[in-house]
Amino acid sequence: MSKLLETIDIETAPQPTVAIIWLHGLGADGNDFVPLVRELDLRGLPPIRFVFPHADTMPVTVNNGYVMRAWYDIVHSDLGRREDEAGLRRSQVQIEALIARENARGIATSHIILAGFSQGCAMTLQTGLRQSQQLAGMLCLSGYLPIAATVAAERSDASLTTPIFMAHGRSDGVVPIGRASDSRLLLQSLGYQIEWHDYPMQHSLCAEEVGDIGAWLHKVLAKLA
Secondary structure (H helix, E strand, O other): OOOOOOEEEEEOOOOOOEEEEEEOOOOOOHHHHOOHHHHOOOOOOOOEEEEEEOOOEEEEHHHOOEEEEOOOOOOOOOOOOOOOHHHHHHHHHHHHHHHHHHHHOOOOHHHEEEEEEOHHHHHHHHHHOOOOOOOOEEEEEOOOOOOHHHHHHHOOHHHHHOOEEEEEEOOOOOOOHHHHHHHHHHHHHOOOOEEEEEEOOOOOOOHHHHHHHHHHHHHHHHOOO
8 A cells, every 4th residue: 555645734724524635737746726725715614624635756758758746647648548547546546545534534525525637637537436425526627537438337326416616728728628528528428417617718727717616615515514
């Protein structure tokens, strides 16, 4: 069993009853989205523990084998070709260990949101769709559904009613919006309810999106009260 990933934990108040495990993108680390905590409107929400893990480092093929933090290898610039299924599944196990740690710290899976940007978005869907217990939500930013051909067979019944927020930039040159749209359509065809947003931006976040994320968190967490 590999050791637990290192994380940055931020609690909005003592004794959190909700956890948001936020997964960074390729080449970043857990620090990347820490500033977002202050930007989100969390007024009136229960105490939240934000967990920002650091992915392991590995050589990334499309970046000439340069070693960086990554959840899985990117073998081809066309993200749908020759996917690193072994890497995706290895990181899924690591993220499930973080979910188990939150369970051990007193937060039920039904009170845990998986969130991620780019590769972190892919890992949110890779992991969240396969959980035997329902998550509170999946927050999927500027990413896509990996190894999509396996989802119909591997997704859990519990995941079907998990709220999913998907957002993307219309000018994204890293993960084309068409890839995200195809992911949304496939998930909808399998019965998932998706809240979809797109924005006039590239591979990034914008202020309108931060507002929409905050509104979605209020909707999702209100159901837990």
